[in-house]
Amino acid sequence: MQIWPVIFALVLLSLVGFAVGQWRATVVLSRNEYLHSRPGHHGWYTALITFLPALVILIAVSFYLPHTIDAATLENLPHNEQPVDALSRQVALNEIQSLSQHSGILPSSPAMAEAAKNYEVRLRQATLWLAISVLGTAIIGLVVSSSQITTQFKARSIVEAIFMGGLSLSSVIAILITVGIVLSLLFESIRFFEKVPLLNFLGTSWSTQMAIRSDQVGSVGSFGALPLIYGTAFISLIAMLVAVPIGLMSAIYLTQYASLKMRRILKPVLEILAGVPTVVYGVFAVITIAPAIRAWGQSMGIDATSDSALAAGLVMGVMIIPFMSSMSDDALTAVPQSMRDGSLALGATPSETIRKVLLPAALPGIAGSFLLAISRAIGETMIVVMAAGQAANLTINPFKSVTTVTVQIVAALTGGDETFDSPRTLVAFALGLLLFIITLLLNIIALRVVKKYREAYD
Amino acid sequence: MNKQDVSAVKMTALNCNVYYNEKQAIKDVTIDIRADEVTAFIGPSGCGKSTFLRCLNRMNDTIAGCRVTGDIKLDGEDIYGKAMDVVQLRARVGMVFQKPNPFPKSIYENIAYGPRIHGLISNKTGLDEVVKNSLQKAGLWEEVKDRLNESGTALSGGQQQRLCIARAIAVNPEVILMDEPCSALDPIATAKIEELIEELRGRYAIVIVTHNMQQAARVSQKTAFFHLGSMVEYGATTDIFTNPRKERTKDYITGRYG
CATH class of the missing domain: 1.10.3720.10 (MetI-like)
Structure with a gap:
């Protein structure tokens, strides 16, 4: 899926949002009224409202779409070529993807060649959908947020709240990852202690060579x-x-x-x-x-x-x-x-x-x-x-x-x-x-x- | 000079100059400090009075780039001379600082520190005696005699400053230098320190730097007025405050600047 042009367009739209927000706020300001937030805050507000919801959609869709495309492509295969297990499913998918990229390999069956074409079309459609949904959201965000600019609109408070949210999210991520590491250590250790008694672990002899067959001497290291x-x-x-x-x-x-x-x-x-x-x-x-x-x-x-x-x-x-x-x-x-x-x-x-x-x-x-x-x-x-x-x-x-x-x-x-x-x-x-x-x-x-x-x- | 002579001059400075790197902080100061008197240095901030005070026990040695020229003598001995050991000098010329700086040790250990390092006393009873004596002289004994093992930093600001004076007294100095000893204290604690200075007068030559002109008038017999690194006027405190000879001194004590 061609995702980079979409991201590029989104960033561009956000920059446009910043410029529009700031410019509109400047126009409002020139009326000589008291403005709750500085034009820069309005710029940031417009940019963020353009960018963030679209980003959420981008992430969600780009996770979701590949699965549906894969499933739909495989479903269209003739009955006798349907994959029977996870491995053969992956093999079939790999072949379809390689064929669709025209990397020069020959299809193993006419059905596969058909599926590859099918896949290509779906992929193109999906990319289009992705672009439309993401950029559409961004444009809606831009229009809505830039129309909100008035002298009393609290863009500064909202922008600061969003940044504070971003900061606390970062620290939460760091903590969650640490907790995750500790938990994985803990669970794997529990698996270990299911096989080796704690007393063995606290002993003085370290020799992890284990017998291959359980009837041999010293089957537990x-x-x-x-x-x-x-x-x-x-x-x-x-x-x-x-x-x-x-x-x-x-x-x-x-x-x-x-x-x-x-x-x-x-x-x-x-x-x-x-x-x-x-x-x-x-x-x-x-x-x-x-x-x-x-x-x-x-x-x-x-x-x-x-x-x-x-x-x-x-x-x-x-x-x-x-x-x-x-x-x-x-x-x-x-x-x-x-x-x-x-x-x-x-x-x-x-x-x-x-x-x-x-x-x-x-x-x-x-x-x-x-x-x-x-x-x-x-x-x-x-x-x-x-x-x-x-x-x-x-x-x-x-x-x-x-x-x-x-x-x-x-x-x-x-x-x-x-x-x-x-x-x-x-x-x-x-x-x-x-x-x-x-x-x-x-x-x-x-x-x-x-x-x-x-x-x-x- | 005879040490027992109460009118003896204890310290003299002759054409003393102090430089911080290239900048001159003290210009050509000449002064006699008498053993039986309290001498006050007054002057506006940055006039060099603390810098000059710190020359008298060579505490300026600890500041990089500081250079002292001229003669400063203690009982006729050049304190910047080769024969003078700075460690012994500082035992003879003690110092009390602007901000009370007791060590983070017990009250007892704060006092015992000096006598111990100088090997003045070796046995416990002798040391107990010195601690008691010093605290009594500093007027702190009654307040702390039951808690000598508590930390010196737990005392109030005024008590801490009297502890620092007791600490200086414990090494039996001849001169005590006080660098604005009351500037961090409240009026009641200040009054106690001033009483203490009055009591110590005669036993030690005392030099006090102060911002507070009333304080100088209350505690000192001699006053030196410093301005822009020079000593403008030096004389009996009563003369300086009632009948100054120099226009600059008059301007300062009448509050026209400073």
């Missing part, structure tokens, strides 16, 4: 998620050990010691770190850090694997530094200058002032940035997929490979040609839900802390 949670926590811990001191100290340097010029250079450079795609960090971890750590570990007599918690954790820590530093920076900057002056005026050194006045005062904000950085670390995927490994080890040796929740979600969905109803695939949703709950809790705590901190100074 073990889906103990604890090693994954442990791995996630372990790598996040290493990352935080890197990110917190470096991020915090660089924030202290940038806010308290660096000259304005230094700060102008260093802050953007640090923020560039936040803009590096995580896959680049992953490559860096695999190509550079992991082999270096392995060589170093082996030279010290430690049994190190090529994938290691340490490599993934260190690189992830580097990735998190800018979050930690820029949020701590904000928290420290938010401490009023008068606190700093008060301390310095008592003869405290800058470092005493930082340790005893500024850091305690900024502590809630710093704690908030810490929690947000952790939830970022927990949800991080690319670096761990590339550098942490697949083995679900419960080990405290950072030179060993561990695996994380996110890594196993990726593995579950990309691992093989499993169908979507096998526990091996469905476990991804259960893990996703788990991850979602953990990061949600952390974010709630973080936001609470940050909010409390906002109330501290006013």
Whole structure:
């Protein structure tokens, strides 16, 4: 269906509507009477009344028409060529559509060639109907709305109400999509737990290899998620050990010691770190850090694997530094200058002032940035997929490979040609839900802390 | 100079100039500040009186682009000289700010902060004593003695300002600089601070910057009038207010501008 010319014409009509509305309002205004709304509002009003109802019709018709055309076309096929199931129906439709586009294929039967011609005619008619109904509505809207213009017509209130409606619709859409994602996670997780008991999921053994035939040993894989949670926590811990001191100290340097010029250079450079795609960090971890750590570990007599918690954790820590530093920076900057002056005026050194006045005062904000950085670390995927490994080890040796929740979600969905109803695939949703709950809790705590901190100074 | 001598000059400034980057904020100010008196700096907004005050304990060091020339001496020692440590200087020359700025810590910790960092007192009883003494001197003890562990920021504005004065007193300074200490307070709290200044006079050299001419007349013995970065006139407060020598001073105190 040729829909673009219709849309183009509709937009054009709306622009005309704007011009007409504004012009008419100007004419009314020139009578030197008080006008409730400015000519621009009348323009917007006319344009919106031209555009919106027609848009609704356009959307409704363009969803509805293709189905009726398809159904009508197939109905006209001779009885012996009627499709018997959904698949053959689709095959027949595809052939008819290809034939109608004259793409050079030969019809499989004379009836098909007939149907294709039929289809073409219907399509042309439908497009015509679409154009007439949409543009007709638009023109009616234009005429009606432009005739409404009087000095007292409340075009401004209506236009503002429509825009407010549009804004709240956008936020509702964002919320609905989030709710939809959570619900789909929840339902798929329920399907998973129908097949695998919750106790299995909370176990310590992660081995999703399942027997193909049910009479074989170990027909149900073990889906103990604890090693994954442990791995996630372990790598996040290493990352935080890197990110917190470096991020915090660089924030202290940038806010308290660096000259304005230094700060102008260093802050953007640090923020560039936040803009590096995580896959680049992953490559860096695999190509550079992991082999270096392995060589170093082996030279010290430690049994190190090529994938290691340490490599993934260190690189992830580097990735998190800018979050930690820029949020701590904000928290420290938010401490009023008068606190700093008060301390310095008592003869405290800058470092005493930082340790005893500024850091305690900024502590809630710093704690908030810490929690947000952790939830970022927990949800991080690319670096761990590339550098942490697949083995679900419960080990405290950072030179060993561990695996994380996110890594196993990726593995579950990309691992093989499993169908979507096998526990091996469905476990991804259960893990996703788990991850979602953990990061949600952390974010709630973080936001609470940050909010409390906002109330501290006013 | 003898510290015990009540008529001693505590601080002197000689041909002091202050620049913010290229802009000159203070022009050639020369003044003696006596240990036994309250000295008031008055003048219209932006005349440089606060800027000059902040030179006296080098708080201007914290402002980027600020440069001070000339001599400022504390007991004959050049405070911008190499031998002077800014941390020690500020312990000797305390400061109270325009807006009360207690730390978000308990009342007790607010007072104990200074003595602790300077290592003046190490044991708990000694510290308790200093806290009590300082709060008594600042006239706040009776109001807060039962709630020393409450946050300093929970006090009223006037109480917060007296807490800040007590905090300054706790490090045992020789000079206390007050930068419009009452401008954020109501008349009753202002009256209390003024009484307090009167009580502290003699124990500390006090320099107060104020917008309020009546306040300067009430609390000070010496007054310096600043205008456009220069010190126009300096003398006994009674002379400045009853018999000013300069036309500009007269115009200002009679309310013709400012």
